[in-house]
Amino acid sequence: MSTAPKKASGSQREPVTIPGIAEMKRAGEKVVMVTAYDYPSAQIAEEAGVDVVLVGDTAAMVVLGYDATTPVGMDEMLMMAAAVRRGLEKPLLIGDMPFGSYEVSNEDAIRNAQRFVKEAGVDAVKLERGGPSVDRARAIIRAGIPVMGHVGLTPQTASQLGGFKAQGRTGEAAATLAEEALALQSIGCFAIVFEAIPSAVTEALVPRLEVPVIGIGAGPATDGQVLVLHDLLGVYEGHRPKFVKRYAEVRKEMLKGIRGYADDVRSGRFPDEEKHTYSIPQEELEEFARYLDDESLAAHTPWDW
Ligand code: KIV
DSSP states (O other): OOOSOOOOOSOOSOOOOHHHHHHHHHHTOOEEEEEOOSHHHHHHHHHHTOSEEEEOTTHHHHTTOOSSSTTOOHHHHHHHHHHHHHHOSSSEEEEEOOTTSSSSOHHHHHHHHHHHHHHHOOSEEEOOOSTHHHHHHHHHHHTTOOEEEEEESOGGGTTTTTSSOOOOOSHHHHHHHHHHHHHHHHTTOSEEEEESOOHHHHHHHGGGOSSOEEEESSOTTSSEEEEOHHHHTTOOOSOOOTTOOOOOOHHHHHHHHHHHHHHHHHHTOSSOHHHHOOOOOHHHHHHHHHHHHOHHHHTOOGGGO
């Protein structure tokens, strides 16, 4: 947890911690998690009282305009996570390890997780998949950084999974999912994301797991839910998965605002002389006019300056 001084938000609630998330599961209190990628959206998540903020690698798609999550790199993720940190006080902040930042070796995984902590001030990191990622998660946890797991639809390896589609839809696939989740729990992950998994599979697994399960397209039986901010607010116009619920139409509002501005500029309604401009005392303006009339000034050509 960063010890840097925080801005007063006026909120009385305690900072959300990893033991606090575990306690919420025990108490049957749902964990609310959203993604954020910049300072203003972090401030809004703070003010809305969410529990956990993830700087997700979905940024590759919803912020950077790629058609997959794989192109985003550590430096871009760190820049976004540091901006989110500056806007956040109480929620737990998690940095999403991008594709290529942890698969090659435990050393790589630890080094990049440490960069998230040192350069962006995150409280924890998330990485995708069971299997080979279990070792990486263990190494990061042993290095002192909390890890959130992620199973089911893991977008970084979507092509291996046959695309962006639901996982665990056969008995065998559901059993593999269960094994992955249990392995991630056994090496010390503090929570696990379940993405695009049949509700009935989630319902069967959640009571068998001690760590909180945060769902996205995994039904209502999870200990909490996560949605991508740009999906839930209606900013992103790309592919909208079945599990997304829209709570606002922000893109439409943005379009309305920019069109209104463009109309006003073109018609001369903006800026308004009274409301949006600065004044200068009459005598100062006269002095400036004398300066402009000065012959030596008139003699200057632009390249003399
Ligand atoms: O990158 C992301 O936004 C995520 C969430 C969808 C869980 O991994």
